[in-house]
Amino acid sequence: MSIVKASIACAVSAALVGTAGIAGAQGNQSGNKTIATVVKITGETWFNRMEDGVKAFGASTPGVTTAQYGPPKADAALQTKIIDDLIAKKVDAITVVPMDPSTLEGVLKRAMDRGIKVVTHEADNAKNTHVDIEAFDNKAFGARFNERLAKCMGGAGKWTSFVGSLGSLTHVQWADGGAENAKKYPKMVLVDAKNESFNDANKAYEKAKEILRKHPDIKGFQGGAAIDVLGIGRAIEEAGLQGKICVIGLGLPKDSGKYLESGAIQGIGFWDPQEAGVVMNKVAKMLLDGQQITDGMDLGVPGYHKVKVKKGPGKGIIVVGEAWIDVDKSNYKNYPF
Incomplete structure (x- = not known):
């Protein structure tokens, strides 16, 4: 103690x-x-x-x-x-x-x-x-992420969402906005929603690896914290799944660039x-x-x-x-x- x-x-x-x-x-x-x-x-x-x-x-x-x-x-x-x-x-x-x-x-x-x-x-x-x-408007921002994710996924398959923490209001609002948007696509299935990364790229990476093991057929990730896409992208690269899984989320261009180039991330949004x-x-x-x-x-x-x-x-x-x-x-x- x-x-x-x-x-x-x-x-x-x-x-x-x-x-x-x-x-x-x-x-x-x-x-x-x-x-x-x-x-x-x-x-x-x-x-x-x-x-x-x-x-x-x-x-x-x-x-x-x-x-x-x-x-x-x-x-x-x-x-x-x-x-x-x-x-x-x-x-x-x-x-x-x-x-x-x-x-x-x-x-x-x-x-x-x-x-x-x-x-x-x-x-x-x-x-x-x-x-x-x-x-x-935060729910609209989350829906905007998800619409891009849905387009990448062809409107079908399992997907999940990440947040910095369940107490991070805006991240939760984005995840909820995404989930609401996904209802337009009956073949999209949300699994293990709102994974917490605690604004730590390594934690996001470990959580993404866990999800890939649990759901090997997953098709999409929606990131919340600015580092979530970095951890998710790293896990996808290590698994050799670039271009096979869609990743859209909050991020900054310089940080995310290498994963955008490799195809481990398809897109980011930010202010x-x-x-x-x-x-x-x-x-x-x-x-x-x-x-x-x-x-x-x-x-x-x-x-x-x-x-x-x-x-x-x-x-x-x-x-x-x-x-x-x-x-x-x-x-x-x-x-x-």
């Missing part, structure tokens, strides 16, 4: 590295508003790209200091520790991509109670947020995390400036030029864009990230 506690302590310590920099930025640039972005995990390509947007917004926007933080592994408890620390540092705004939105409700309420502006992303069930930003990083921080700045976000507003970021605004489950609002991008082997090189 003591070893487990020590491991957790180390993980928490690693998660909090750098949060002191927020306080330092406040002190060094008096008058600047501090916006802290908290992501699901540090070091993943997706969130490295998001950090580019966070930094770019800070560099181009007078009067704000921006920074991004995240735990060393995808863990809602570690995210909570980071946010608690940022509350103690008295940041002005927190933008967060929750691993599990329900788990962060308490800490985000504490932030709001202390006057901190809260912006969430991929969390349209969050009650304790001023604004939740969605890149698109640009850099643009999401910019839009989250821009909305946080608008809140700090007392501005309202209204239906049809142009937020000045690709995919968010005419946003839809609706009431959220709490006191906040949900802002929905149309930021999806579909790529395959023919065009993935057009996106340099």
Whole structure:
């Protein structure tokens, strides 16, 4: 037990590295508003790209200091520790991509109670947020994946879905949207739905191998977390099944390119995390400036030029864009990230 506690302590310590920099930025640039972005995990390509947007917004926007933080592994408890620390540092705004939105409700309420502006992303069930930003309608995005999968599969055969975790709301919504879409194809059979990868390509790889053993006749995989297609593609390559099994899911072009080239992945979809990083921080700045976000507003970021605004489950609002991008082997090189 003591070893487990020590491991957790180390993980928490690693998660909090750098949060002191927020306080330092406040002190060094008096008058600047501090916006802290908290992501699901540090070091993943997706969130490295998001950090580019966070930094770019800070560099181009007078009067704000921006920074991004995240735990060393995808863990809602570690995210909570980071946010608690940022509350103690008295940041002005927190933008967060929750691993599990329900788990962060308490800490985000504490932030709001202390006057901190809260912006969430991929969390349209969050009650304790001023604004939740969605890149698109999530069930429609999942259905879009599945329609591509169905076309690849010829509308028939066994298929399965992956999620980062069952607590990752958007991933579950994509899986549900895919399952609903597949009902149009009576010969498509969903098996072992919503396999959890915990945003770990190795876990996705092991789970994909397990499914290939259990269902040797499987014809399709729909990925959820950005690394799922990488683990699935690796398992398919090792089994020599390129071109025989269809794989469609969330991913980034540079990471997925080699599998698109080999035929282990047929297609990916995504929204640009850099643009999401910019839009989250821009909305946080608008809140700090007392501005309202209204239906049809142009937020000045690709995919968010005419946003839809609706009431959220709490006191906040949900802002929905149309930021999806579909790529395959023919065009993935057009996106340099």
